[in-house]
Amino acid sequence: DVKVTQSSRYLVKRTGxxxxxxxxxxxxxxxxxxxxQDPGLGLRLIYFSYDVKMKEKGDIPEGYSVSREKKERFxxxxxxxxxxxxxxxxxxxxxxGSYGYTFGxxxxxxxx
Amino acid sequence: xxxxxxxxxxxxxxEGASLELRCNYSYxxxxxxxxxxxxxxxxxxxxxxxxxxxxxxxxxxxxxAEFKRSxxxxxxxxxxxxxxxxxxxxxxxxxxxxxxxxxxxxxxxSVIA
Numbered sequence: 001d002v003k004v005t006q007s008s009r010y011l012v013k014r015t016g017x018x019x020x021x022x023x024x025x026x027x028x029x030x031x032x033x034x035x036x037q038d039p040g041l042g043l044r045l046i047y048f049s050y051d052v053k054m055k056e057k058g059d060i061p062e063g064y065s066v067s068r069e070k071k072e073r074f075x076x077x078x079x080x081x082x083x084x085x086x087x088x089x090x091x092x093x094x095x096x097g098s099y100g101y102t103f104g105x106x107x108x109x110x111x112x
Numbered sequence: 113x114x115x116x117x118x119x120x121x122x123x124x125x126x127e128g129a130s131l132e133l134r135c136n137y138s139y140x141x142x143x144x145x146x147x148x149x150x151x152x153x154x155x156x157x158x159x160x161x162x163x164x165x166x167x168x169x170x171x172x173x174x175x176x177a178e179f180k181r182s183x184x185x186x187x188x189x190x191x192x193x194x195x196x197x198x199x200x201x202x203x204x205x206x207x208x209x210x211x212x213x214x215x216x217x218x219x220x221x222s223v224i225a
Contacts, residue, residue, distance in 0.1 A: 004155070035215075040217060042215050042218050043156075045212050092155075092156075099144055099146060099213065103148075103156040106154070106155050
């Protein structure tokens, strides 16, 4: 069964910490995406990548960065976590030209 | 810029009743349209998609959606809802050229006995 795996389901971090959210897909997809999901706001795009070492800013990139050193792995980095980054983070991947996004189960991050 | 509106934040239906979830989009050309479902604590699963052709598309779990260009709508329907359909539903729009999908804010569906 094809999968997008997010390393943690639940994460609690302190304000100011550097936080890494990992996402790995086993489908050889070119495209990978990071969204955050908040009640009443739906899914908002943080960053995306169409290829290794390539990244593009989404709608809300402030306070985040990403890394894609290998095709299967796309990491989201919170440089200095803040309480307003408490959210559900969803990773997705797809083939180029296909919109069959496959989503991970999400990481619920709480920053205290 | 593309946008998606899901007018209903929360809908409650009785088990066995029919369901229609509304989705309106704003986009100049022919959009690519999608419906996803999210069960509690889970990621999103693709229910169905429309790219072109027949405007009535069938999806998984007995869902269907109809593309109406004149109304800029892509409403999701199911003739008889089951308790397991309780979830959050997201409409999304994309375009040719591999740009990321834009999602609506979601509609939460509750199913009562």
